[in-house]
Amino acid sequence: MKKFFTLLGREIGAAFHQPLAWVVLFFFLLITGFNFHAGVSLLNRSAGTVTMVEAFFNTVYFWFPFLLVFPLITMRVFSEEVKLGTIEMLMTAPVRDAQVVLAKFFGALVFYIVLWAPSFLYFLLFQTVAEVNAAGATGSYLGAALMLLLVGLFYCAIGCLASALTDNQIVAAVMAFAGIVFLFFLGLLSLFLPGSGGFVRELTYFFSPVQHMMDFSRGIFDSRPVVFYLSGTIFVLFVTFHVFQYRRWRS
Amino acid sequence: MITVEKLTKRYGATLAVDAVDFEVKKGEIVGFLGPNGAGKSTTMKMLAGFLPPTSGRAEVAGFDVFGQSLRAREHIGYLPENVPLYPDMRVAEFLRYRGALKGVPGRRMRERVSDVLELCGLAEVERKIIGRLSKGYRQRVGLADAMIHEPDLLILDEPTIGLDPNQIRQVRDLIRNLRRHHTILLSTHILPEVEMLCSRVIIINKGRIEALDTPQNLRARLGAAGQIHFDARVSDARAALQEVRRLAGVASASTRADGDWTVFTVQANPGEDPRVELYELAVRNRWPVREISRSAVSLEQVFAEVTHSDEA
Secondary structure, three states, X not given: OHHHHHHHHHHXXXXXXXXXXXXXXHHHHHHHHHHHHHHHHHHHHOOOOOOHHHHHHOOHHHHHHHHXXXXXXXXXXXXXXXXXXXXXXHHHOOOOHHHHHHHHHHHHHHHHHHXXXXXXXXXXXXXXXXXXXXXXXXXXXXXXXXXXXXXXXXXXXXXXHHHHHOOOHHHHHHHHHHHHHHHHHHOOHHHHOHHHHHHHHHHHHOOOHHHHHHHHOOOOOOHHHXXXXXXXXXXXXXXXXXXXXXXXXXX | OEEEEEEEEEEOOEEEEEEEEEEEOOOOEEEEEOOOOOOHHHHHHHHOOOOOOOEEXXXXXXXXXXXXXXXXXXXXXXXXXXXXXXXXXXXXXXXXHHHHHOOOOHHHHHHHHHHHHHHOOOHHHOOOEHHHOOXXXXXXXXXXXXXXXXXXXXXXXXXXXXXXXXXXXXXXXXXXXXXXXXXXXXXXXXXXXXHHHOOEEEEEEOOEEEEEEOHHHHHHHHHOOOEEEEEEOOOOHHHHHHHHHHOOOEEEEEEEEEOOEEEEEEEEOOOOOOHHHHHHHHHHHOOOEEEEEEEOOOHHHHHHHHHOOOOO
């Protein structure tokens, strides 16, 4: 366990030691800031039907940077190490493969959380300045935060898998992006096929982050997406672990 | 310390390491010698637990390198070829990280880090970023990393490659000092290095062990047939050559003129040394002599002989 935290510390350090991290942080905050501004404008124009939290988490301005950010966070985790050859140093130290995979995954996750954490200040600001509740209830915040975390787990795992598959960071980023976008739009299938009926709508609900976020940011908790994202994460990490071992052993 | 049995590594159709057997005892410095692509690095990677073998087994400090990989790795300090390091970390920070990974307890960390910094001459770059260090310093950071957890065995893959002569000397001195506390397996294709450092040599070629012995014995194996350099002023070179060839112990001889002097190159029969006969011949004929010497066979010749490579 101690070694896991040593590895995790290194992963977090490595994530912040690269200039890309700060570029991503900067533009990410710029876009979420704009998203918040758009939310406030929306509330100003049409009063009543949604809360600030719902307006923030259910727009294109939210989903666009949300999807884009995973490949950027995860593309380096395995690829860079293999490219630099430091994987040889790492794996000849007495550490387990599973420890390495988990440390890399949680390192990416920590960076993801750091990206989102400032956004919750917006709501605090909103409440102080506008003297209006940003959410219908506390459950709204918790729901939105939980959904951010759950989808984050799953998509970070997909990014790690892509990075474990190649030693080229660009290829890793493209693969991760393709995978994530594919899953995301699979969830929107019923929107593209309006005549497809109830079955497709039911089915796509299970992997539609848009649907899940809509519910959770209203404070509606549903255990099905929780199970889906957690089991998806574990499955993808399991595959990542085996890909990582396989590629090393074959080299 | 190391026991290797029938270790084999196959990459697709190519056989990189072919049923290698050897043993390294505690306290030895063993040199792993071979041309590029002979299987040195592959063997070392397998011993360090980075690559699994296709078949065969290896044991380090009593632990199976594959079955009990973690335990074995705790006893190994490994310096990979080309010394991959994290370029974004500072030297001391990197060593602390590596120490923690390799199980150096927190209370001993400060002492261990300052010890290896001192030992490897890194004290002055302790706070520098690794990416900005010169090749020589990076090599030493790699060595410091290999030693941080006081392993019983050091596996060093070409520790002096890419260094300038001064740095090579420093690294060699360092390795020589290490032999008191560590068993060392090092690979190189610089032969004098092996002669200077190692107590035993393993010559490997095309994945097979071609020779395994002390440098002295390897030299002796060929050294019996020595070459003698005899430089004298003779009146008639051709007649003199005939006389030299008739001496006991001489297998063949040739001459070349050097101004007034004649330089004889004499091949002695295995196990014989005709230097005394040459001297007496010169005295009898009243030839002034500038030099009589016998060249020691270098490992270089042994190596060329064993690996049958023309260019060595």
